[in-house]
Amino acid sequence: MSTLKPATPFTGRESYFPGIGPIAYEGSRSRNPLAFKVYNPEALVAGKTMRDHLRFAVAYWHSFTGSAGNDPFGPTTLDYPWNRATDALSRATRRADAAFEFMSKLGVPFYCFHDVDVCDEGDSLATYEGRLKEMTRVLAERQEATGIQLLWNTANLFSNPRYMHGAATNPDFSVVARAAAQVKACLEANVALGGHNYVFWGGREGYSTLLNSNTRLEQENLAAFLRAARDYGRSIGFTGTFLIEPKPMEPTKHQYDFDAATVIGFLHRQGLAGDFKLNIEANHATLASHSFAHELQTAADASMLGSIDANRGDPQNGWDTDQFPTDIPDLVQAVLVILGNGGFTTGGVNFDAKLRRGSVDLEDLFHAHIGGMDAFARALQVADALRQEGTLEEFRRERYASFDEGQGAAFRRGELSLEALRDIASAGEPRRPGSGRQEYLENLINQALLTTPLA
Amino acid sequence: MSTLKPATPFTGRESYFPGIGPIAYEGSRSRNPLAFKVYNPEALVAGKTMRDHLRFAVAYWHSFTGSAGNDPFGPTTLDYPWNRATDALSRATRRADAAFEFMSKLGVPFYCFHDVDVCDEGDSLATYEGRLKEMTRVLAERQEATGIQLLWNTANLFSNPRYMHGAATNPDFSVVARAAAQVKACLEANVALGGHNYVFWGGREGYSTLLNSNTRLEQENLAAFLRAARDYGRSIGFTGTFLIEPKPMEPTKHQYDFDAATVIGFLHRQGLAGDFKLNIEANHATLASHSFAHELQTAADASMLGSIDANRGDPQNGWDTDQFPTDIPDLVQAVLVILGNGGFTTGGVNFDAKLRRGSVDLEDLFHAHIGGMDAFARALQVADALRQEGTLEEFRRERYASFDEGQGAAFRRGELSLEALRDIASAGEPRRPGSGRQEYLENLINQALLTTPLA
Amino acid sequence: MSTLKPATPFTGRESYFPGIGPIAYEGSRSRNPLAFKVYNPEALVAGKTMRDHLRFAVAYWHSFTGSAGNDPFGPTTLDYPWNRATDALSRATRRADAAFEFMSKLGVPFYCFHDVDVCDEGDSLATYEGRLKEMTRVLAERQEATGIQLLWNTANLFSNPRYMHGAATNPDFSVVARAAAQVKACLEANVALGGHNYVFWGGREGYSTLLNSNTRLEQENLAAFLRAARDYGRSIGFTGTFLIEPKPMEPTKHQYDFDAATVIGFLHRQGLAGDFKLNIEANHATLASHSFAHELQTAADASMLGSIDANRGDPQNGWDTDQFPTDIPDLVQAVLVILGNGGFTTGGVNFDAKLRRGSVDLEDLFHAHIGGMDAFARALQVADALRQEGTLEEFRRERYASFDEGQGAAFRRGELSLEALRDIASAGEPRRPGSGRQEYLENLINQALLTTPLA
Amino acid sequence: MSTLKPATPFTGRESYFPGIGPIAYEGSRSRNPLAFKVYNPEALVAGKTMRDHLRFAVAYWHSFTGSAGNDPFGPTTLDYPWNRATDALSRATRRADAAFEFMSKLGVPFYCFHDVDVCDEGDSLATYEGRLKEMTRVLAERQEATGIQLLWNTANLFSNPRYMHGAATNPDFSVVARAAAQVKACLEANVALGGHNYVFWGGREGYSTLLNSNTRLEQENLAAFLRAARDYGRSIGFTGTFLIEPKPMEPTKHQYDFDAATVIGFLHRQGLAGDFKLNIEANHATLASHSFAHELQTAADASMLGSIDANRGDPQNGWDTDQFPTDIPDLVQAVLVILGNGGFTTGGVNFDAKLRRGSVDLEDLFHAHIGGMDAFARALQVADALRQEGTLEEFRRERYASFDEGQGAAFRRGELSLEALRDIASAGEPRRPGSGRQEYLENLINQALLTTPLA
Ligand SMILES: [Co+2]
Ligand SMILES: [Co+2]
Ligand SMILES: [Co+2]
Ligand SMILES: [Co+2]
Ligand SMILES: [Co+2]
Ligand SMILES: [Co+2]
Ligand SMILES: [Co+2]
Ligand SMILES: [Co+2]
Structure with a gap:
C-alpha cells in the first residue's frame, strides 16, 4: 500500500457547490462548520498519516443519485441540480462532475459506486453495457484529474424488479445469467478504473418465505456464481480483494449473508476463502444484534477483515437508517480492532451513510461527511493512544x-x-x-x- | 432406530402426584384437562407411530430441580416436596423418583439432564464424581423399571461461579481442566445410561466485553476442548451424536455459538463436522432474529439437524422465556422441515420449557407438558397432510x-x-x-x- | 348500527379482474383457492351475521394506488392496468372502477381511503380541492351502485415533501395551515360520502432529533389542530367517530402517538376524549412492543376502542411489514377483547395490509384478502365458542x-x-x-x- | 434546595474497604484509578457546584445486599464480608456500616433503599415492622454521622413470592392489604429519615397473560392504592415528592407503568398529578424503545421530571442490564434536558446500576461509581457549555x-x-x-x- 496523495480540486462544466471551497483542517476550536476539527490528513499517527490510516471513501449512491430522502411513506425530498438533465448520459456526466467536485473539495482519496449509480441502466443489456463503458471513461478522466481512486465498485442486483426473487439465488436461471452479465461488466469497469476491491452485497439473496424456497439450492447457486465471478475477475487482471458485505435482513426478510460468522463459514465451505474477505458495515452489525467491533473482531479472527462501510443505525428501531457515524466512543472500539489487525491493506472507510430526510441543503452533504471524518479521526487518535499506553x-x-x-x-x-x-x-x-x-x-x-x- | 415402547408406570418410595394417573389419549372433545386431545402415541402418521416420530423428552432441570419460578427480581415460587430432604443424595433420589413417576405417567419415552440437575455437585471433584456415579446407578434402575431412555445429558458448565469467565473458553487453564473433568464424568454417565446423544451448550462460552477478551484464542480452545471430548467419548464407546446447541446471548452477553450458521461454520473449520450435529432450540432461534423453521432448515441444509429443544419465547421481549410450545401454526413450519429432512434419527423433541412463575401447582406440570405434546402432535398431523397432498x-x-x-x-x-x-x-x-x-x-x-x- | 347488506357486483368501463367472479363461501374443504373456506357473511354467530360482526373494509392505498411492492431498495413490482392512464382524473376514475369491481367481487361492506389515494393531489390547493370533490362524486356513484360504504377516510399528511418536518406539528405555521386545508376537504368528502369514522394517523407528527425540536409546542399544536378539525367536522354534520391511529415510529423516528396508552392520556389531557377513539393497528402494536390484544384491551379499558387496522408484522424485524393477517390463534386473543367490549359500533376491520413484493399477479389481491377474511372469521367462531363455554x-x-x-x-x-x-x-x-x-x-x-x- | 455539604468519612465497627481512602478529584490526567478525573464536587458550573447539580445517590440494593452477580443461569459471584453474619440484624447493621463507609469515601450526598435491602423482612409483619424501625434508627445515626441524606426509599413489593401475581394489582385483596402495610412502614421510615422523595416501582404490577387478568380493575386498584399512600404520607408529614418509576416489562411480562407518557396519562386521569412526578431510569427508557433523553423530555413537557435512575442497558439485548453509565455523548443529551428543565429540585442522580457478574472485587464497586460520576460530571460540563454558547x-x-x-x-x-x-x-x-x-x-x-x- 503506497502513500496516498491529496486530491486535486476539480470542477466540471459548472460548479455545484460554488460557495464552498476545499475543506481545510482548522483545529478543534474553529467556529467554521465547513472545516475539519480533528481530521488532518497529513497528521502522523503511529508513523502513518491519517489519510493513509483511514482511507476514506464517499459512496456515490447516497449522496449523488438523488434518491436519498425517500422512505416507505414519501418520495425524495432532495432536489439535486445535477440530476435535472433529461438525457441519461448527460445526467450521468453531470452527476460525475458533482461527485468529483464534492469529493475533491472534501479531500477524500477514494470513492465507491454501484453500476446503476453512475448511469441509469436503460432497457437492454447492450444499452447497459454501453453506458457503463462510456461512464467508465468519464470516471477514469476524473480520477486522473483529481487523483481520487476507486476503493470498490459493485453491481446493483437488487433494485430492478427482475431481481425481486433474487439475483444469483433466483429460482429462474435466466435471471441468474442476467445478474452474471452485470457482474462481468462491473468487473471490467473495476479493472479499467484500477479498483482496489470488488464488493458483493446480496440485497435480494435470501428468502421471503420458506414455503416457496429451496434454500440449499439457492446457496449452492450463490457459491457457483461467486466462483465464476472470481475466476473471470482474476482472468482479466483483477488483483484486488473480493469482498462480501453481510447484512441480516432488509430488503430480503432473511438474507443468506446474515453476519460475519455466517459468511466466513460459507466462504470456507465453498472454497472461496482464499480470494474473499469481508466488508463490515456498522449498521448491518447492529441489525444482526452485534456490535460493530464484534463483527470486525470476528472477521479479524478469521483473517478476513477487508474493508468497512461506516455509518450508524438507530438503536431504537430495526431499520438500516444509515446515519453518518458520530459516536466516537463506539468508533474507538472499532478502530482498536482495526489497528490490532494491522490496519487496512486494500480496504478503507466508505461512508455508506445518507442525510436525514429533512436535511435538504447541498451544504448538509458537507456537514455530514465532515462530522463522520472527524469522528473517525478522533477515534484513531484515541485508539492509538490506548495502544501506545499499553494497559x-x-x-x-x-x-x-x-x-x-x-x-x-x-x-x-x-x-x-x-x-x-x-x-x-x-x-x-x-x-x-x-x-x-x-x-x-x-x-x-x-x-x-x-x-x-x-x- | 427401533420402535419405542410405552413407559411402564413408576412410583418411588412415595407418590408425588398421587391424584393423577397415567395421561391417556381421550380425543379432541374430552373435557378432561389431564388427557391428551391429539397426541395418541400409537396413532400412525406416514407409517410410523406418533411416539416414534416425536420422541418426546422431559427436561429434568426446569421441572424437578425446583429452581423454576425464580427470576432476576424474585426467588423460586415453587415448593416441590421432593426437594425438601436435607441430605444431597436423599434429595437427589427423591427427585429421581418424582421425575420418573411424572414421566411415566405422562408417557414420554425419553428424558434429558445436566449433571447438577440430578444431584448437587458438592464441594470437590471427588464428591461430584462419586455422586454422579451413584445417581447414574439410581437413574439406570429407573430407566430399567420404566423403559424410559436417555435422549441426552450434558455438563452444566455455567452455574458454578468458577465458570463466571467461561468454561472451555476460560482465560485460566485450570478452569478449562476442571470443565473437562466434568465432561469426562458426564460422558461416562451417558455411556452407562445408553444415551442417544451428548449435548454441549456454551452458556458462558463467549465474552462480556472485548476489552478483556482474546476471542480467537478462546474459540480455538473451545475447538480443542470439543476434540478432546469427542475422542474420549468415542474411546469409551459412545456411538451416539454429539450436539451443539446454539444460542446468541444470555447468560453471556455474546455467546460464540450464536446460531446454526455460525456453529456449522465453526464445526467445519475445526474438523468436527463428522461427529457433531445441532440441537436447535426454538427460543434460541427467535433470540437470534430467526424463525425456528429457519434454524432447522439451516441445519438440515448442512446435514446437521440432530435434535430439538421445544419451547417458545415471547416476541415482545429479548429473554429466553422458555414457555411451553403452543403455537401450532409455527410448529407446522418446523415439522415440515423435520419431516423433509427424514425425521429424527438419534434426536427427539425435548421440552426445554418451564412453568410461568405464577403456575405453582404440581398439576401445572402436567397441563404444560400435555399442551406442548398436543401442539406437536397436531403439527405433525397437519404437516404430514400437507406433504401427502403435495401442492x-x-x-x-x-x-x-x-x-x-x-x-x-x-x-x-x-x-x-x-x-x-x-x-x-x-x-x-x-x-x-x-x-x-x-x-x-x-x-x-x-x-x-x-x-x-x-x- | 343497522344490518349490512351484500354488495352488488360492479364493473366499470372495463373489467380489471375478468376471470374472477364474486367470491363465494364454499366451506372449509373446497379446493377452490378463490372461495371463502370459513367466512360466510350470512352465518350467524351470537345472534349476528359474520358480516355485521366483522364489518370488513378494503384499504384503497395498498391495493389500488400501485405503490405496493416498492421498498427502500427497489421500486414497485406491480403493474396495475388501471394506473396506466396519463391523465390524473382518468387514472383516478379507472382506479375507482377497479377498486369497486374488486370490493364488490370480494363482498366487503366497507372501504377506506386517504385523499391522495383516490387522485393525485396536483400542484395547487385549488386543484387538489377540485379533484377531491370530483372524485367524491365518482365514489358516491359507485357506493350507490354497490351498497359499499365508507368506513373512514383520512388526509395523507406525510407523503408530500412539504410535510417532511411534520404536518400539524410542523415548525412552520404555513405548513400547519396547509395541512388544515387538506383535513377540511377530507371532512367534507367524508360527510358527502356518509363516512362512519374519520381517522388521523400522524406519520410525520413526531421528531427526528430532540436537538432541533420543541416537543411541547408541537404536541400542543397537534391538540389545537385536532380541536379545530373536530369543531369543523361537527359543524358540517359529521356524527361519526374521530379516530387516532397510534404508531410508535416509522416514518418519523419518534411519533407522538406511540401507543394506545400514550394517545388515551393525550386525549384526556387535551379535552378530546369525548369525540375521539382509537384505531388500533396490529403491526403498530407489535412495533410498540405490545401484543395486538394488549392494545385493544388498553383502548377498551378506557372505553376508547373504535376500529382496527388488520394486518401482521414480522416478529423478526422492526418494520411495519403490513402482511395480511393469517395467525388465527393471535386473532382469537384479539377478537376475545373486541367481543368482550360489545363488538364494533361505528368501527370495523380494515385490511391495512399489502401483498409481498414478489406477489405480482392481480389474483394475489384476492388470495390475500380471502386469507385475511377467513382468518378473522375463524377467530370469531373460536372466540365466540370460548365465550359461550364460559370457563x-x-x-x-x-x-x-x-x-x-x-x-x-x-x-x-x-x-x-x-x-x-x-x-x-x-x-x-x-x-x-x-x-x-x-x-x-x-x-x-x-x-x-x-x-x-x-x- | 439548600447547598449540600461534603460527607464526613465513616467507618463502622470494622472497615470493609481498608486499603481505600476518600476518593479525591485529581484531574483528568491522574493515573490513579481510585480518583475522580472530572467530578470535582466543589467546582462551579453555571453558578452551582457539581455536587448541587448532580445530587448523586448510591443504591443500597445493587452494591450492598450481595445479590449482585446472580443471573438466570447462576448464583451470585460476590462474597461480601458484611453479609456473612448469621443473625439478620447483625448482618443488616454491618451492611449499613459497609454502605456508609463506602458512600462517605466515595463522597456522595445521598443514598436510596428498598425496605428489604436494609434488613431481611422476617416471617411476619410484626417482625418486618420491628426490624425496619430498628434499622431506621441505625441509618439515622449514620446519616447524622456522615451528613449523607436519604434521596428516596421504596417498598420492595416484587421479590417475596406473595407478590407473584402483583402487589397493589393482586387479584387477592389480602395481598393488596399486605402491600399497603409495607408501604405504610416505608413512609414512616422515610419521614423519620428526612427523605426527599418516595418511589413506587411496580415490578409485579402488570400481567403475565390477558387470559386470567382484569386489567381495568387492576389499574383502578393501583390508583386507589396510590391515593391511600399519598394521603397517609401527607398525614404523617411527608412533604417531598412521590415518584413513579416507569418500566415496560421485566419481571412482569407487561407492566402497567410502561413509559413516561403512559404514567403521565394515568396520573392525570386518576387525580394524582399534583403529588406525583416521575423517576426516569435510563435502561427502562431503552427497554421501552425510547432514548433516555426522550423519556426525560416527555416528563419535562408534562412538568413531571422528578429524579433519575442512572445506568445503561446493552442495545444488543432486551434485558435490564443495569450497567453503570459511561456513554458521555448520550448523557449530554440527557443533561441538556435536565438543565433545560431547571435542574433537580427534590430529585437527583441515583446509580441504579450493578457490577458485571465477573467484577468480583470490592475495589470494582469504586471503579464503577467513579466511572459513572465522572461521566455525568463531564456531561454536565459539556451540556452547560452548549447552553452558554447558545447556538x-x-x-x-x-x-x-x-x-x-x-x-x-x-x-x-x-x-x-x-x-x-x-x-x-x-x-x-x-x-x-x-x-x-x-x-x-x-x-x-x-x-x-x-x-x-x-x-
Ligand atoms: Co453497505
Ligand atoms: Co446498510
Ligand atoms: Co435448550
Ligand atoms: Co433456552
Ligand atoms: Co394503519
Ligand atoms: Co402500518
Ligand atoms: Co430503577
Ligand atoms: Co432497571
Missing part, C-alpha cells in the same frame, strides 16, 4: 498467561486428553477467579477519550 | 425447474463461465418474474390447519 | 372475587386508609397464592381452535 | 418563530378555525422547507465534547 493489551496478556506455557500450552497444542485434563483438575479447585475488571477498563477508555491530545 | 412440494419443484436440465444444470455443475452466462443473458431480458404466491401458500397452511382430520 | 370468564371472575364485597369492595370504593389496610394485613400472612393457571388456560384456547365447529 | 437554543427558537406572533400565535391560542386555516393556505404553497440541519447540530455536540475545558 489494555497488558491486561489481556496477563489474563491468558496460563496458556503461554506448560500444561495450558500443551492443551492448546491438542496434547492433553480428557483424562489428562481430569487428572490436572483433581489436584484441587481452581483458584477463585479474578475480576474481569470491565468497569475499570471502560473507565480507561473514557479517560483516553478525555485526555488524548487533539493534535 | 407445496410441487410448487417449489416447478419454481426451480430451470436448474434441472440444460444451461441451468450446467451452471450448477460449475460449467458456465461469467462470459458464457453473459452471452446467455444477451439473448434478451428474462421473462417477467412469476408471482412467489406467498399469500396463496400461507392460505394452504391455514386450510390444512382447519381441515386435517384430528384422528 | 375463561368464570376463572377470571373467581380470581378477583375478593373485590366483590366486604373489605375488598371497600378498598375499591376508596374507603380504606393505609392504616386500615395495615391492620387488615396484621391479621396474618395472605394465604399461599393460587396458581395463575396460564398453561391450562392456553390449552383451553388451543382446544377451542381444534374443536370449534367450522360452520 | 442550539437559538436554532430552535428561529425554527418555531412563526408561532410567536400573528396567525401562528392565533392558531396556538385556538382562535383559528379549520376554515380560517384553509383560507390562509389558499394564498399559496408554503415556502420550501428549510433543512432540519440534524448533521450540523450533531457535529456541534461532538465539537463541544472535544473542546469543552475539563476544569
Whole structure:
C-alpha cells in the first residue's frame, strides 16, 4: 500500500457547490462548520498519516443519485441540480462532475459506486453495457484529474424488479445469467478504473418465505456464481480483494449473508476463502444484534477483515437508517480492532451513510461527511493512544498467561486428553477467579477519550 | 432406530402426584384437562407411530430441580416436596423418583439432564464424581423399571461461579481442566445410561466485553476442548451424536455459538463436522432474529439437524422465556422441515420449557407438558397432510425447474463461465418474474390447519 | 348500527379482474383457492351475521394506488392496468372502477381511503380541492351502485415533501395551515360520502432529533389542530367517530402517538376524549412492543376502542411489514377483547395490509384478502365458542372475587386508609397464592381452535 | 434546595474497604484509578457546584445486599464480608456500616433503599415492622454521622413470592392489604429519615397473560392504592415528592407503568398529578424503545421530571442490564434536558446500576461509581457549555418563530378555525422547507465534547 496523495480540486462544466471551497483542517476550536476539527490528513499517527490510516471513501449512491430522502411513506425530498438533465448520459456526466467536485473539495482519496449509480441502466443489456463503458471513461478522466481512486465498485442486483426473487439465488436461471452479465461488466469497469476491491452485497439473496424456497439450492447457486465471478475477475487482471458485505435482513426478510460468522463459514465451505474477505458495515452489525467491533473482531479472527462501510443505525428501531457515524466512543472500539489487525491493506472507510430526510441543503452533504471524518479521526487518535499506553493489551496478556506455557500450552497444542485434563483438575479447585475488571477498563477508555491530545 | 415402547408406570418410595394417573389419549372433545386431545402415541402418521416420530423428552432441570419460578427480581415460587430432604443424595433420589413417576405417567419415552440437575455437585471433584456415579446407578434402575431412555445429558458448565469467565473458553487453564473433568464424568454417565446423544451448550462460552477478551484464542480452545471430548467419548464407546446447541446471548452477553450458521461454520473449520450435529432450540432461534423453521432448515441444509429443544419465547421481549410450545401454526413450519429432512434419527423433541412463575401447582406440570405434546402432535398431523397432498412440494419443484436440465444444470455443475452466462443473458431480458404466491401458500397452511382430520 | 347488506357486483368501463367472479363461501374443504373456506357473511354467530360482526373494509392505498411492492431498495413490482392512464382524473376514475369491481367481487361492506389515494393531489390547493370533490362524486356513484360504504377516510399528511418536518406539528405555521386545508376537504368528502369514522394517523407528527425540536409546542399544536378539525367536522354534520391511529415510529423516528396508552392520556389531557377513539393497528402494536390484544384491551379499558387496522408484522424485524393477517390463534386473543367490549359500533376491520413484493399477479389481491377474511372469521367462531363455554370468564371472575364485597369492595370504593389496610394485613400472612393457571388456560384456547365447529 | 455539604468519612465497627481512602478529584490526567478525573464536587458550573447539580445517590440494593452477580443461569459471584453474619440484624447493621463507609469515601450526598435491602423482612409483619424501625434508627445515626441524606426509599413489593401475581394489582385483596402495610412502614421510615422523595416501582404490577387478568380493575386498584399512600404520607408529614418509576416489562411480562407518557396519562386521569412526578431510569427508557433523553423530555413537557435512575442497558439485548453509565455523548443529551428543565429540585442522580457478574472485587464497586460520576460530571460540563454558547437554543427558537406572533400565535391560542386555516393556505404553497440541519447540530455536540475545558 503506497502513500496516498491529496486530491486535486476539480470542477466540471459548472460548479455545484460554488460557495464552498476545499475543506481545510482548522483545529478543534474553529467556529467554521465547513472545516475539519480533528481530521488532518497529513497528521502522523503511529508513523502513518491519517489519510493513509483511514482511507476514506464517499459512496456515490447516497449522496449523488438523488434518491436519498425517500422512505416507505414519501418520495425524495432532495432536489439535486445535477440530476435535472433529461438525457441519461448527460445526467450521468453531470452527476460525475458533482461527485468529483464534492469529493475533491472534501479531500477524500477514494470513492465507491454501484453500476446503476453512475448511469441509469436503460432497457437492454447492450444499452447497459454501453453506458457503463462510456461512464467508465468519464470516471477514469476524473480520477486522473483529481487523483481520487476507486476503493470498490459493485453491481446493483437488487433494485430492478427482475431481481425481486433474487439475483444469483433466483429460482429462474435466466435471471441468474442476467445478474452474471452485470457482474462481468462491473468487473471490467473495476479493472479499467484500477479498483482496489470488488464488493458483493446480496440485497435480494435470501428468502421471503420458506414455503416457496429451496434454500440449499439457492446457496449452492450463490457459491457457483461467486466462483465464476472470481475466476473471470482474476482472468482479466483483477488483483484486488473480493469482498462480501453481510447484512441480516432488509430488503430480503432473511438474507443468506446474515453476519460475519455466517459468511466466513460459507466462504470456507465453498472454497472461496482464499480470494474473499469481508466488508463490515456498522449498521448491518447492529441489525444482526452485534456490535460493530464484534463483527470486525470476528472477521479479524478469521483473517478476513477487508474493508468497512461506516455509518450508524438507530438503536431504537430495526431499520438500516444509515446515519453518518458520530459516536466516537463506539468508533474507538472499532478502530482498536482495526489497528490490532494491522490496519487496512486494500480496504478503507466508505461512508455508506445518507442525510436525514429533512436535511435538504447541498451544504448538509458537507456537514455530514465532515462530522463522520472527524469522528473517525478522533477515534484513531484515541485508539492509538490506548495502544501506545499499553494497559489494555497488558491486561489481556496477563489474563491468558496460563496458556503461554506448560500444561495450558500443551492443551492448546491438542496434547492433553480428557483424562489428562481430569487428572490436572483433581489436584484441587481452581483458584477463585479474578475480576474481569470491565468497569475499570471502560473507565480507561473514557479517560483516553478525555485526555488524548487533539493534535 | 427401533420402535419405542410405552413407559411402564413408576412410583418411588412415595407418590408425588398421587391424584393423577397415567395421561391417556381421550380425543379432541374430552373435557378432561389431564388427557391428551391429539397426541395418541400409537396413532400412525406416514407409517410410523406418533411416539416414534416425536420422541418426546422431559427436561429434568426446569421441572424437578425446583429452581423454576425464580427470576432476576424474585426467588423460586415453587415448593416441590421432593426437594425438601436435607441430605444431597436423599434429595437427589427423591427427585429421581418424582421425575420418573411424572414421566411415566405422562408417557414420554425419553428424558434429558445436566449433571447438577440430578444431584448437587458438592464441594470437590471427588464428591461430584462419586455422586454422579451413584445417581447414574439410581437413574439406570429407573430407566430399567420404566423403559424410559436417555435422549441426552450434558455438563452444566455455567452455574458454578468458577465458570463466571467461561468454561472451555476460560482465560485460566485450570478452569478449562476442571470443565473437562466434568465432561469426562458426564460422558461416562451417558455411556452407562445408553444415551442417544451428548449435548454441549456454551452458556458462558463467549465474552462480556472485548476489552478483556482474546476471542480467537478462546474459540480455538473451545475447538480443542470439543476434540478432546469427542475422542474420549468415542474411546469409551459412545456411538451416539454429539450436539451443539446454539444460542446468541444470555447468560453471556455474546455467546460464540450464536446460531446454526455460525456453529456449522465453526464445526467445519475445526474438523468436527463428522461427529457433531445441532440441537436447535426454538427460543434460541427467535433470540437470534430467526424463525425456528429457519434454524432447522439451516441445519438440515448442512446435514446437521440432530435434535430439538421445544419451547417458545415471547416476541415482545429479548429473554429466553422458555414457555411451553403452543403455537401450532409455527410448529407446522418446523415439522415440515423435520419431516423433509427424514425425521429424527438419534434426536427427539425435548421440552426445554418451564412453568410461568405464577403456575405453582404440581398439576401445572402436567397441563404444560400435555399442551406442548398436543401442539406437536397436531403439527405433525397437519404437516404430514400437507406433504401427502403435495401442492407445496410441487410448487417449489416447478419454481426451480430451470436448474434441472440444460444451461441451468450446467451452471450448477460449475460449467458456465461469467462470459458464457453473459452471452446467455444477451439473448434478451428474462421473462417477467412469476408471482412467489406467498399469500396463496400461507392460505394452504391455514386450510390444512382447519381441515386435517384430528384422528 | 343497522344490518349490512351484500354488495352488488360492479364493473366499470372495463373489467380489471375478468376471470374472477364474486367470491363465494364454499366451506372449509373446497379446493377452490378463490372461495371463502370459513367466512360466510350470512352465518350467524351470537345472534349476528359474520358480516355485521366483522364489518370488513378494503384499504384503497395498498391495493389500488400501485405503490405496493416498492421498498427502500427497489421500486414497485406491480403493474396495475388501471394506473396506466396519463391523465390524473382518468387514472383516478379507472382506479375507482377497479377498486369497486374488486370490493364488490370480494363482498366487503366497507372501504377506506386517504385523499391522495383516490387522485393525485396536483400542484395547487385549488386543484387538489377540485379533484377531491370530483372524485367524491365518482365514489358516491359507485357506493350507490354497490351498497359499499365508507368506513373512514383520512388526509395523507406525510407523503408530500412539504410535510417532511411534520404536518400539524410542523415548525412552520404555513405548513400547519396547509395541512388544515387538506383535513377540511377530507371532512367534507367524508360527510358527502356518509363516512362512519374519520381517522388521523400522524406519520410525520413526531421528531427526528430532540436537538432541533420543541416537543411541547408541537404536541400542543397537534391538540389545537385536532380541536379545530373536530369543531369543523361537527359543524358540517359529521356524527361519526374521530379516530387516532397510534404508531410508535416509522416514518418519523419518534411519533407522538406511540401507543394506545400514550394517545388515551393525550386525549384526556387535551379535552378530546369525548369525540375521539382509537384505531388500533396490529403491526403498530407489535412495533410498540405490545401484543395486538394488549392494545385493544388498553383502548377498551378506557372505553376508547373504535376500529382496527388488520394486518401482521414480522416478529423478526422492526418494520411495519403490513402482511395480511393469517395467525388465527393471535386473532382469537384479539377478537376475545373486541367481543368482550360489545363488538364494533361505528368501527370495523380494515385490511391495512399489502401483498409481498414478489406477489405480482392481480389474483394475489384476492388470495390475500380471502386469507385475511377467513382468518378473522375463524377467530370469531373460536372466540365466540370460548365465550359461550364460559370457563375463561368464570376463572377470571373467581380470581378477583375478593373485590366483590366486604373489605375488598371497600378498598375499591376508596374507603380504606393505609392504616386500615395495615391492620387488615396484621391479621396474618395472605394465604399461599393460587396458581395463575396460564398453561391450562392456553390449552383451553388451543382446544377451542381444534374443536370449534367450522360452520 | 439548600447547598449540600461534603460527607464526613465513616467507618463502622470494622472497615470493609481498608486499603481505600476518600476518593479525591485529581484531574483528568491522574493515573490513579481510585480518583475522580472530572467530578470535582466543589467546582462551579453555571453558578452551582457539581455536587448541587448532580445530587448523586448510591443504591443500597445493587452494591450492598450481595445479590449482585446472580443471573438466570447462576448464583451470585460476590462474597461480601458484611453479609456473612448469621443473625439478620447483625448482618443488616454491618451492611449499613459497609454502605456508609463506602458512600462517605466515595463522597456522595445521598443514598436510596428498598425496605428489604436494609434488613431481611422476617416471617411476619410484626417482625418486618420491628426490624425496619430498628434499622431506621441505625441509618439515622449514620446519616447524622456522615451528613449523607436519604434521596428516596421504596417498598420492595416484587421479590417475596406473595407478590407473584402483583402487589397493589393482586387479584387477592389480602395481598393488596399486605402491600399497603409495607408501604405504610416505608413512609414512616422515610419521614423519620428526612427523605426527599418516595418511589413506587411496580415490578409485579402488570400481567403475565390477558387470559386470567382484569386489567381495568387492576389499574383502578393501583390508583386507589396510590391515593391511600399519598394521603397517609401527607398525614404523617411527608412533604417531598412521590415518584413513579416507569418500566415496560421485566419481571412482569407487561407492566402497567410502561413509559413516561403512559404514567403521565394515568396520573392525570386518576387525580394524582399534583403529588406525583416521575423517576426516569435510563435502561427502562431503552427497554421501552425510547432514548433516555426522550423519556426525560416527555416528563419535562408534562412538568413531571422528578429524579433519575442512572445506568445503561446493552442495545444488543432486551434485558435490564443495569450497567453503570459511561456513554458521555448520550448523557449530554440527557443533561441538556435536565438543565433545560431547571435542574433537580427534590430529585437527583441515583446509580441504579450493578457490577458485571465477573467484577468480583470490592475495589470494582469504586471503579464503577467513579466511572459513572465522572461521566455525568463531564456531561454536565459539556451540556452547560452548549447552553452558554447558545447556538442550539437559538436554532430552535428561529425554527418555531412563526408561532410567536400573528396567525401562528392565533392558531396556538385556538382562535383559528379549520376554515380560517384553509383560507390562509389558499394564498399559496408554503415556502420550501428549510433543512432540519440534524448533521450540523450533531457535529456541534461532538465539537463541544472535544473542546469543552475539563476544569
Ligand atoms: Co453497505
Ligand atoms: Co446498510
Ligand atoms: Co435448550
Ligand atoms: Co433456552
Ligand atoms: Co394503519
Ligand atoms: Co402500518
Ligand atoms: Co430503577
Ligand atoms: Co432497571
